[in-house]
Amino acid sequence: MSDVTPPEPIYVTRPHLPPLAEVTRLLEGVWERRILTNGGPLHQQLEEELAAYLGVEHLALVANGTLALLIALKALRLQGEVITTPFSFVATSEALSWNGLEPVFADIDPHTYGLDPASIEACITPRTTAILPVHCYGFPCDVEAIQRIADDYNLKVIYDAAHAFGVECHCGSLLQHGDLSVLSFHATKVFNTFEGGAIICPDAKTKKRIDRLKNFGFVDEVTVAANGINAKMSELHAAVGLAQLPGIDAAIAERQRVAEAYRDQLTDLPGLLLPEFGQAQRANYAYFPVRITDQAPLDRDQLVERLRAEGIVPRRYFHPLIPEFQYYRSNASADPKRYPVAAQMGREVLCLPIYPELSSADLQRICRAVRAAITGSSPDQP
Structure with missing residues (x-):
């Protein structure tokens, strides 16, 4: 038998971790306050700091990127068919199916790996209500062509931007395009909170609706105004995010x-x-x-x-x-x-x-x- 030790395997990615001492410092405050979830102070702080870093006005944190997609689609009250890409992680289409929407698969551009605008237009039917493109690998889709199609046919656009944290295009943050953009903070992503995600909202009214949807639809203690879900990010995950952001x-x-x-x-x-x-x-x-x-x-x-x-x-x-x-x-x-x-x-x-x-x-x-x-x-x- 050989005495040579084989080298350690090299995997496609490895989670980037923040300084443990900084996470511990933030968690000490959680232990003192005993506020663990439901939009605690670290959750609020991370929303503000991420919005500033990403160059967007309104950002709603959620527990993971798939829930972000589910809620974004629900928030737009979509029905019928949604044109999307066959070249993505399966969660992109699963979010449509969970919302009772029918995925319609269009082709992609060989350079951006995003949806090909010509293929999008060829897939539109009277039942089409939205387009769900993916900024694959963080490469920007042809956002202007996609928006022109959406405007021409009165369609909503939701970007799966799970790969696109911090990416900027010709006009600033790539996340500003479409009606909504969705981020993932999964362990394997550029920015991670172990598990987490966010929805980029165009205005305060939309953020308010999304904040209600991620908290069972509650307006107040006695009022449920929407068919919501529990998708809140905990203070522990927010602490990881706050420790990650400076680096x-x-x-x-x-x-x-x-x-x-x-x-x-x-x-x-x-x-x-x-x-x-x-x-x-x-x-x-x-x-x-x-x-x-x-x-x-x-x-x-x-x-x-x-x-x-x-x-x-x-x-x-x-x-x-x-x-x-x-x-x-x-x-x-x-x-x-x-x-x-x-x-x-x-x-x-x-x-x-x-x-x-x-x-x-x-x-x-x-x-x-x-x-x-x-x-x-x-x-x-x-």
Whole structure:
């Protein structure tokens, strides 16, 4: 038996944690006040600080990103069909189904990975009431074209911005677009509160409605005015968020360091297409999606197996596509011929590991393994 200890596996992401001492300091106040939830002082403080950081006026915190989507859709009182993307995490469509809405899958743009405006327009029927695009990987959708379509057909627009924390476009915060935008603060996201999420609201009236919906629909102690749900963020999760926020710019800068290292070292490999982050005025480097095209000597799934053999665990985001899951196969729009670009991306895209603490040594290890798999060289070569 070999005495050589195999290297630690490198996963696609690793949760970024705030200083424990700062979380502890904030929790001491929670223990003193004994206010654990229901919009306590840390919850209120985090709403204010996040709104200021993100460049938005109104932000409602919730317990997770999926609840944020559920409530956002409920707040707009939608019915019928909602045009959305097949190329996303399944929660995007599940939020529609839970609200009794029918997802209609349109195709995506191969550069932004967001909904293709032309495909959106082709999917509109008399039953269409809204569009639910995703700022996939934090890359901005074509927000102006989508808004023009929405205005022309009198549709609502709800952005799943789970990947887009801190991203800025030509006019400031990307989160200002649409009727509502939804964030996730899951452990794997750029900014996390362990679990959490938020809804970006255009005005105080909308925020008030959302705040009621996330608290069972209560207006006051004796009045329930809406069919609400319990989606409140606790003080513990708010404490984590408050401790995270001062270091978020440094964390994003470290993500950029990783992205630039990949671009420097993987730029000349045949059949490997690297992402372009210049679509945003300010990117957050949430993911590093590469495409393995038919010009490469191996396909995406073969590359995954080669990397896993070296202890590197990338992810095929997004595979399978949402319409390929059993629950959605009977959907009327679940036909790959309707979304050929998304189907192609589902076969080609692979997300390489990226997180602030990814060391230079591990970066080199990943790059050597990718290069070796594509060129046929040894992963041990520098």
